[in-house]
Amino acid sequence: MVEILKTPLRKIYYSMPASGVLMLHHAVSSADFVIRCGLDTDRFEDLVNEYGGHFTTLEDVVRHGRKKALAITFDDGHKDQYSVAYPYLRERGIPFTVFTTLDFLDTPRFMTTRQLLEMANDPLVSIQSHGISHRLPDEMKPGEIKRELRASKERLEDLTGKKVSFFAYPSGRYNKEYLDSVLEEYDCAFAASGGVLNFWSGRNRKLLPRLGVDNKSYEYAMKTIGRII
């Protein structure tokens, strides 16, 4: 019975106008990096070239509700986001967002503060918050999550001189304190899963879906993007 229902429901779900917030961590699968969520550079470039005309800003998708559109987001601030993805996207005029973890800046494998600021000054790049410490909710004392939500926003805004309105949950994990506090500081917050952004999935601004793109999820992600566009 469930199987009989699944197909029509899925059809209805995917027939709604939708957009996609893509979650990437890398644009390389190099042994130079300790890679989880690696994405071969060839695949990254194929994705960009295949859907070049559909990429827009995260603001455009979330605030203006643009449909049949894709927004690229990177998490953590890995080095190759600056050295590999940025030049490629800049050359093609494609906007993207970096959800930055402040404690990772200027450490091995991650971008430097100078590199982050160079991108922050480019109108194509939006720097948004991925917290300070990237700890999981159960590693934090009561009250710490609320303080990190505020402090990461303030420190990033001081650093970049630009407004920070979006948050992405570190490792996609959240708890009651996150859900209770996140909209006090941010316009919306993003999960690390959940698929496409449409009328249904876009209703909860505390937990907007993203579509992960890495080597493991690549085929599924491309198929899903095909349904959006």
Ligand SMILES: [Zn+2]
């Ligand atoms: Zn992360």
